[in-house]
Amino acid sequence: MPELPEIETFKRYLDHTSLRQKIREVTITRQRILKDVSLRQLAGALKNHSFRGTERHGKYLAVDVGNGKQMVLHFGMTGCLHYVDQDDPDSPYARMIVTFANGHRLDYANKRMLGRVRLVDDFDDLVDELELGPDALEIGADEFDERLRPHGGAIKSTLMNQSLVAGLGNTYTDEILFQARIHPATPVDALSAPERKRIYRMMRKVLRKAIDVQGEPDRMPRSYLVPHRHDGAPCPRGNGIVHRTRVAGRSAYYCPVCQPRPGRKR
Amino acid sequence: MPELPEIETFKRYLDHTSLRQKIREVTITRQRILKDVSLRQLAGALKNHSFRGTERHGKYLAVDVGNGKQMVLHFGMTGCLHYVDQDDPDSPYARMIVTFANGHRLDYANKRMLGRVRLVDDFDDLVDELELGPDALEIGADEFDERLRPHGGAIKSTLMNQSLVAGLGNTYTDEILFQARIHPATPVDALSAPERKRIYRMMRKVLRKAIDVQGEPDRMPRSYLVPHRHDGAPCPRGNGIVHRTRVAGRSAYYCPVCQPRPGRKR
Incomplete structure (x- = not known):
């Protein structure tokens, strides 16, 4: 998509x-x-x-x-x-x-x-x-935080919800959460303020980089998840193996070492 | 793909x-x-x-x-x-x-x-x-049967194996098995001769129809699975709900009513 x-x-x-x-x-x-x-x-x-x-x-x-x-x-x-x-x-x-x-x-x-x-x-x-939220590259840090916090459910599907913030889909939400080192199934209300802030910063970083390379997965930096976005690929940080799971009905790719399930020690 | x-x-x-x-x-x-x-x-x-x-x-x-x-x-x-x-x-x-x-x-x-x-x-x-098998539209019924029979594993992944027959991927193997009313995880050695024959006939029928419509899912007949190839869609024959499963690491869509698991009563 x-x-x-x-x-x-x-x-x-x-x-x-x-x-x-x-x-x-x-x-x-x-x-x-x-x-x-x-x-x-x-x-x-x-x-x-x-x-x-x-x-x-x-x-x-x-x-x-x-x-x-x-x-x-x-x-x-x-x-x-x-x-x-x-x-x-x-x-x-x-x-x-x-x-x-x-x-x-x-x-x-x-x-x-x-x-x-x-x-x-x-x-x-x-x-x-269409009840679209603000564009993901236009929204400010404070507004993002205000809009994100009251949302229920897992962070991955919340970020894909176009009424929170418009523009993110399956691939880039995986990348943003990998960069932020947050497990895709983490409930939004279990996120700390610094974690939410990190998600915002990574959202901007990932989108800008992806625009630079015209959305070509292969031209993303090697330290990114997108070029390794398949089951069993090596974690780009060398920390393990990329896993595939389902979050609210959608595929999510993540590194279980970099992105431990909430509640586990980081 | x-x-x-x-x-x-x-x-x-x-x-x-x-x-x-x-x-x-x-x-x-x-x-x-x-x-x-x-x-x-x-x-x-x-x-x-x-x-x-x-x-x-x-x-x-x-x-x-x-x-x-x-x-x-x-x-x-x-x-x-x-x-x-x-x-x-x-x-x-x-x-x-x-x-x-x-x-x-x-x-x-x-x-x-x-x-x-x-x-x-x-x-x-x-x-x-590249060890490609015969092209899926060129292979004859007898050769198809001879090549298929000795293969191990599930019928879906076997059909996708390019060394058996070349040209089939995830989408059209689902359609062929839906048309043939065979569950995608059926082991090849559990297929009867008439079932293998039916798969061959449906392979030709599905591929020819798909070429007619230039591979556009939306222009496939309504009685086909492809336009309904998502979790929870109605079975095109009105028999139930399309399910999604994994067969040998790949997504497979099928109707559990039309395509019962082998061993269950049809």
């Missing part, structure tokens, strides 16, 4: 390729990709306008069309953007195709069809409607 | 876009994507030649360069091909870029860096070296 760093990568790619080109046509190859908007409404809002700029909140990317409308992209498990020549065949799994007057297209590809395209008047309203 | 139907989709895309164009340049953005070949060797073999045709065996795609060499692509977990204008920015996660004299490029994208690019004299020799 693309998380905050991958969406930020798509944002920069779109900024770099597709701004300020007159839009000639919008094609949808699979109706189900549209959420709360018809093709007619979407095409009507985009045609003869251009993308003016982009904004990201958590895993959502809003593209300003400059006429009071924003197109909002969610990428599901396998979404991607491809800027190609208009005469070229559709990218594999292209669901929405925006053709520009400059002879190019932007293909929104989404193999597993779990992403969605919306059209809204106000991105902030959508963020409210 | 792309399996046989997805690789067949990439094969047809490459055939459709990239044959018979003079190759001007080959660029590698991440050295680690190359396996047993240097960039110099690869570029030397491709430059000024053209792709003549393609061949698929299991999850491997061979591209004939017409000078006695074949470039072999493996796609790992997240590979894809994109045919784009040469002046356009690199596709996100492009690892190998083949530039044609016709003003286009073929980008081989691979986010997680688990795919590989090779150069070989003879694809069949590579197939032997």
Whole structure:
């Protein structure tokens, strides 16, 4: 699942390729990709306008069309953007195709069809409607602490809860907790204030590093968990073997030595 | 993980876009994507030649360069091909870029860096070296039965063993066993001859259907497991709830009613 760093990568790619080109046509190859908007409404809002700029909140990317409308992209498990020549065949799994007057297209590809395209008047309203918390890179330390503390349940699933903080998924929550040396199943109310603070600091560190490497696991530092995120891999700190467990129905990878279960001696 | 139907989709895309164009340049953005070949060797073999045709065996795609060499692509977990204008920015996660004299490029994208690019004299020799069994769509019923029978272990992991039959992965083995109404953990030696025959027939049926829909889970028939392949989804036959289990370290989805554990009454 693309998380905050991958969406930020798509944002920069779109900024770099597709701004300020007159839009000639919008094609949808699979109706189900549209959420709360018809093709007619979407095409009507985009045609003869251009993308003016982009904004990201958590895993959502809003593209300003400059006429009071924003197109909002969610990428599901396998979404991607491809800027190609208009005469070229559709990218594999292209669901929405925006053709520009400059002879190019932007293909929104989404193999597993779990992403969605919306059209809204106000991105902030959508963020409210979806009950997204503050973006994980925008939230301040104090607000993070205030929002985290009252949450019940395990820290891993709490961090993945988009209404607490928006943008974290399965992979980066594992990394943040590895960096913070906290077991993923630790109940939030068992965390000390310094531990919560450490989680906040590591969240920022991990996300910034992941954006630097465009969300490519393989380019993350060797001291990170992500490149070793499989059962039986060596702990990047040399402390043991990476284990896989389930926390609230999701896979979690961790090092039992670096991240002991709460209550055990650290 | 792309399996046989997805690789067949990439094969047809490459055939459709990239044959018979003079190759001007080959660029590698991440050295680690190359396996047993240097960039110099690869570029030397491709430059000024053209792709003549393609061949698929299991999850491997061979591209004939017409000078006695074949470039072999493996796609790992997240590979894809994109045919784009040469002046356009690199596709996100492009690892190998083949530039044609016709003003286009073929980008081989691979986010997680688990795919590989090779150069070989003879694809069949590579197939032997990798100990791949016959392609899952080429193998005959009798040979399949002969090869399957002596295998130990659970049917699911046996079908995923590329040396028995090449091309099946986690998703399609679940579908084949759902269609055949066989529990994924059934030991191969507990299967009857009619059950083995049924698995063979369902393997062909499932793969052909998946190729028809270009490996898009969402376009598979509603009576298939793939669109319901998550814990707690309703059984597509209305017989219960889809369960998730682990067979030899891999996730397996199945319906406990349609696919009872061996030994239990059906």
